Structure formats: structure tokens, C-alpha cells
Amino acid sequence: MRTRTILSFIFAGVLSSWLPASVVNECNNSVCYVKKVVVRSFIQCPDYGYQTTFTCEHYLNPGECFSLIDGVEGGNCYHYYSIESVTWIPICGIVGSISGLPDTICANEIVNVTANATGGPLLQGVAWGGDALVLNQSANNATVRFPNGGTNRRILAQAAQGQATPAQATTQAIDIEVLEGSTLKSAGDIVRIDATAVMPALKARLKNASGMPGTVEWKATIVFDRPNRNDTNAFTKTLAATATWDIAAEFGSNFYGGTVTVEGKHTAASGATSQSCNPFVIHIRGLNPTVQVLETYIGTTPWYATPICRHERAGDLQFNVGGQEGPNFLTTDLKNTPNRGGDQIGWGAFQLTYLFANGRVPTTTEVWSWKANVDTGKAHLTTTCHSEAAAWIASQEQQQQNEEPTMPLQNYIFVFNGTPFQKGTARTPVDACAIQRNNGATSWVIYWKNKTTTTPGSWEYVPAQTGYVDAVCGRIAN
Amino acid sequence: MKSLQSLTLLFLLVNAGLGPVFGAGEPVTRNGLRAQTLSTWEGKYQFADEIVVNIDGLPPLHTFQFRAQSREGDLIVIGTILQNETVSVLIDADTNRKGVTPIFEGIDALPDSQGADILIRWRHPGQAGLRSVDRFRYQDGKLLKVMRADLVVQGGRRLWVRGSDVIESRPALRASETTSP
Numbered sequence: 051m052r053t054r055t056i057l058s059f060i061f062a063g064v065l066s067s068w069l070p071a072s073v074v075n076e077c078n079n080s081v082c083y084v085k086k087v088v089v090r091s092f093i094q095c096p097d098y099g100y101q102t103t104f105t106c107e108h109y110l111n112p113g114e115c116f117s118l119i120d121g122v123e124g125g126n127c128y129h130y131y132s133i134e135s136v137t138w139i140p141i142c143g144i145v146g147s148i149s150g151l152p153d154t155i156c157a158n159e160i161v162n163v164t165a166n167a168t169g170g171p172l173l174q175g176v177a178w179g180g181d182a183l184v185l186n187q188s189a190n191n192a193t194v195r196f197p198n199g200g201t202n203r204r205i206l207a208q209a210a211q212g213q214a215t216p217a218q219a220t221t222q223a224i225d226i227e228v229l230e231g232s233t234l235k236s237a238g239d240i241v242r243i244d245a246t247a248v249m250p251a252l253k254a255r256l257k258n259a260s261g262m263p264g265t266v267e268w269k270a271t272i273v274f275d276r277p278n279r280n281d282t283n284a285f286t287k288t289l290a291a292t293a294t295w296d297i298a299a300e301f302g303s304n305f306y307g308g309t310v311t312v313e314g315k316h317t318a319a320s321g322a323t324s325q326s327c328n329p330f331v332i333h334i335r336g337l338n339p340t341v342q343v344l345e346t347y348i349g350t351t352p353w354y355a356t357p358i359c360r361h362e363r364a365g366d367l368q369f370n371v372g373g374q375e376g377p378n379f380l381t382t383d384l385k386n387t388p389n390r391g392g393d394q395i396g397w398g399a400f401q402l403t404y405l406f407a408n409g410r411v412p413t414t415t416e417v418w419s420w421k422a423n424v425d426t427g428k429a430h431l432t433t434t435c436h437s438e439a440a441a442w443i444a445s446q447e448q449q450q451q452n453e454e455p456t457m458p459l460q461n462y463i464f465v466f467n468g469t470p471f472q473k474g475t476a477r478t479p480v481d482a483c484a485i486q487r488n489n490g491a492t493s494w495v496i497y498w499k500n501k502t503t504t505t506p507g508s509w510e511y512v513p514a515q516t517g518y519v520d521a522v523c524g525r526i527a528n
Numbered sequence: 529m530k531s532l533q534s535l536t537l538l539f540l541l542v543n544a545g546l547g548p549v550f551g552a553g554e555p556v557t558r559n560g561l562r563a564q565t566l567s568t569w570e571g572k573y574q575f576a577d578e579i580v581v582n583i584d585g586l587p588p589l590h591t592f593q594f595r596a597q598s599r600e601g602d603l604i605v606i607g608t609i610l611q612n613e614t615v616s617v618l619i620d621a622d623t624n625r626k627g628v629t630p631i632f633e634g635i636d637a638l639p640d641s642q643g644a645d646i647l648i649r650w651r652h653p654g655q656a657g658l659r660s661v662d663r664f665r666y667q668d669g670k671l672l673k674v675m676r677a678d679l680v681v682q683g684g685r686r687l688w689v690r691g692s693d694v695i696e697s698r699p700a701l702r703a704s705e706t707t708s709p
Contacts, residue, residue, distance in 0.1 A: 362655070364684070392684040395657045403655040407599035409631065438570070438628065445569035462700040472703060490654025492678065493627040493695050510697035517682075518656070 095127035148219040153318035156327035157199030157225030165207030199225025200258030224327040225257040243336040252297040262291040274308030305418035335386035338367040360525040362401035368420030400427025439483035446498035467520035489518040601629030618671035643667030
């Protein structure tokens, strides 16, 4: 064995010395040539009485030397080489350019690229760099995409042999990541307004964007269109491509929920603009406080706020308790979506519908924040409902004073569902009317019936209108 | 003395908004009507809009809307326009409502060979979104109330029921009384 190894070195030295200097490739006037070397091989195995010859072609890259080393093959065989021919072939030329790859593409966007060469046809064609995924490839054309996005994703084109420097094109592959705080979210995930009424800390950024040039025009659209809401709110921001967009900061103190679609449009340094890439959809839902926390927050002023809330929310809280949580807030996945009442127009703990003297509908914040819902519900009670009730009772007392001065209101008791209301006590006729006004006072439950020529005036209550006040009074205890 | 009492009562009625504003059938100029300030227990209402309902074969109905500042609720006067821009008032504003003034939502007409049914739709302020519809018969130059329907909430669902303009009420208990009505 040692003898054979030494013999191999001897053969190698002899064969190398046989190679003419002209075998080394050269480039001339920017056109590359390759040497095609046809080598004849002779294998002889004396132990088996076997021998054979064959030829094969080798192509040399520029500056590459061709060396052949005779030697011992396995099985006590000997291998001899000889150069049969050496020819110059202008096989490739310089690859001129790659076309079809924009400055910016969307991650996973399928792009057709073409390698254009001068001086001859491509032998190898399009190759790829980075994490490109090649779907189809021919001699000078390929269909590629970059599944992970990122900075300076490369497409290469080069010849087989003889091409020293492949042509190259780079692109910025745009993909969006959404985070809650520092936690990456998956498309379709659910994030939640917490039980203390704090919006999720939503953020967005480009994937693998470190060092990426250009800017991104961000857009987040939040839709909640369960009847009778038709809420669509959009937020935009333009930032450096490397920056993270703090979406939650755009909300300010407002609350939103429903389906969130985040889009990013990248503008490369060249000014080329991509389409909005790979919209990222995520869902915002809400978590309820406990009943105890809710009622502690409501407090005891006015006294009827908590009973009204108990009656209005009807077993749910700000958000629906029953059902399943999921992306479809219209039909199947109602859990943790805002509590819409059986009348299909009221929302949340206080079933806000038409508010204050101007009858405005509740805001998204009042629909998605239980604290805002309670704040507004109480404000509606203490301003519009109480002030209108007070004005009403005052107008009726004025009429009573004018017609029957000996029948002051404080001498009369109005009983709703067993609960007495009397002027000068903890529960007054104004309170009863304020409760009714929250629901709607088509005809006030308490009024002064004007005297006629035949009947004296009297304080009256209207049974047909007492249903709501009765129901609320039924929830005073729990 | 009796005259003085009558005068006082009239004064009180007008001040309390208990009397008719224009009086059905009473002529008033169009501009004069628009310039009126109407009053209820809720405050003062100013002219806001005039809606014309053109009906095949009948004189157009003019609905004059009056609104209070910064609050819902509409008072409406309906009439026809006579010569010299005079309004013949067919329906007077209800300034003596024993409830919260509702929001006027619209007026519709269903004409037939004799005249037309007129539907006036209202929404009542409040979280329940209560509604009502007044149906009038418009014929022979008159507009007569036929019926009213109310959208109410009963047992957690919204339900249309036959309504009434007559308030059925019962006297309250005197504080010294102990029995519940």
C-alpha cells in the first residue's frame, strides 16, 4: 500500500508537468471563455484481467488550473489519464442584468425574474440568495418568492463556468409582524381589553427589517359592524422601515374592538412603492370585571344607578359571558364581545342607546370600555335624566300650587314594585321620573292631573308607564 | 270677579302651554308661523324646517318643525297653504304633552280615491328607543286622528301595541294612607 501511494505522487508530478500553460482560462475584452478539456481515462486492474478507457469533459473557470493525478484505485487497479483535446469555448459572456425584481416586494409575493446576458447564452441561469424559494427555473428565467421577508433579499444570475462575478439584484421583501407588548402574535389571534379596562398594547413592525432602507406607511383598520353598530376606524403612520409602530398609542384614551387589519406599504429609497403587503388580521375582544368590581365602581350616587345597571345588563356584564370566543362577532362567537341587549340597540353594562339631551349614540369607547360605559351611563342619569325629571316635577308642582295649593307633593307617596317614593325622603318622585327617563318617558309616571270644572286636580301615577321603574326597583336588593 | 278668574285661568293655561298654539283651522301667515316661539315644560322651541308632502289629488301638506336648542324633540304644526301665504292649521303643536317631547322621524302618505292616510313617525328619547306612529285621515280639507301605535319593550323584546292619547292614571296615595294603590 505504501508503495502505491508513493507511485501516485510520482504520477501526479509527471502529469502536472504535462499540462501546457495555455490550459489556464482567461477573459479578454470582458468576454469570458472557458477551456473545454477532454480527458481520456484508462483504468487497468491486472488482478482481474480488467481494463477500460473512457473520456469525459471538464470546463475550467478563469484562472483555474487543470491537474490530473494518476494513481491507485480500489481493488488493486491503476488509473491513468491523458488529455485528448483542449479547445476554447466562448460559453457565457458577462451576465448583463436581472430584470423583473422590484425594489420592494411583499414577502411571499411571486416574482418572475429574468437574467439577461451578453456574449453568449446562459448555461446556469438564475440562482438565488438569501432565503429565496425558487418555484420554477429555466436557463435564464425563474419564479421566486421570499417567504420570510427581510432586507436585501438577493437574486443572482451566473453562467456555469467562466463567470467570475454573477449579476445580482436585491429587493426588500416586506412582511408584517404584530406584537402585543413584546409578544409576537400570529395572524388570527385574539387580544383582549383586560378586566381593568386597558387596551392591548398592539404594535407592528416589518419582519427582518434590520438595516432596511426606506419608509413604511402603516395603516390599522378596526371594524365592528354588528348591527346596530357600523364602526370602522382607521389609523395611519409613516415611519422608517426599521421602526416599530406603536398602534395602541394612536388610540389615545379611546377604545376600539372587533377585527383589526394591519397593513404596511414600504417605499424604497428609490421611491418605488410596494402595494400594501400581506394584511395582518387580529381580533380585539374584552374581558369583564367581576360584578363586585363593577358595582363598586358604579358606587351609590345616585342610588338608582346600580339597580338600573343590574336590570339593563340582564345577566351579562359589559361583554357577553356566554357562548364561545372566536373571530366571528356577527353570529357564532359572541363571548367577550360587547353586550347588546335583547332590543338590539343598547350596548354594555348600562345598555347605552341614545344619550343625553341630543340623543347621541354611544361611542366605540363606551361600547368597548366598561368604565367608560358606566361613566356615561351615570352621567346620563345625573344630568339629562335627573334634570329633566326635576324640571318636570317642578312644572307639575307649579301647576298644583296654582290649582290646589293645599295638596303639596310631599304629602303623597308613589309606590313602584313595593318601593315608596316621596318628596323629602331618600327616594323621591324626581328619582322615579329620572329612572323612567333613562328608558323613555313617553308619558311621565307621575304628573299633576289638572283640575277641570267638575273635578279637582290630583297627583297621579300612570300604571301603563311604570314597567321600567317597577323593574329597576325590583333590582335594588341585588 | 268671575271675568278676572277666567282671565287668570287663561293666563295660566297659556303660560303652562296648555292652550292651543295656533288653533286647528285658524289662519296664520306662513312667516308668522315660522316666527313663533313655542313653549313646553322643557323650554322654548324655534322654527327649524318646513317639509312639504305632495299627495296626488290633494293639497300639499306642510309640516313646520320647531326645535329646542341643544336637545332632541320636535314640535310640529301641519297645515295647508292658502292664498296670500296663509296657513290653514290642520294639526297643532302638542305643547301640553305629559311626557318628553318626541323626535319627529318622518311623515308618509298612503293616498286612495277619497283622500289619504297620513302616517307620522316618532322616536321617544331614552335608552329603550321607544317609538310611536300616529295615523291620520286626510280628506275634505281635514286631518283627523285615526289611531296610534306604540313600540314598547315587554319582557325584553320590542313589541308594537295599540296606543292611546288618553293617559289612564290613578291618584297617588296620601302620605298618611298605608294601603298600596
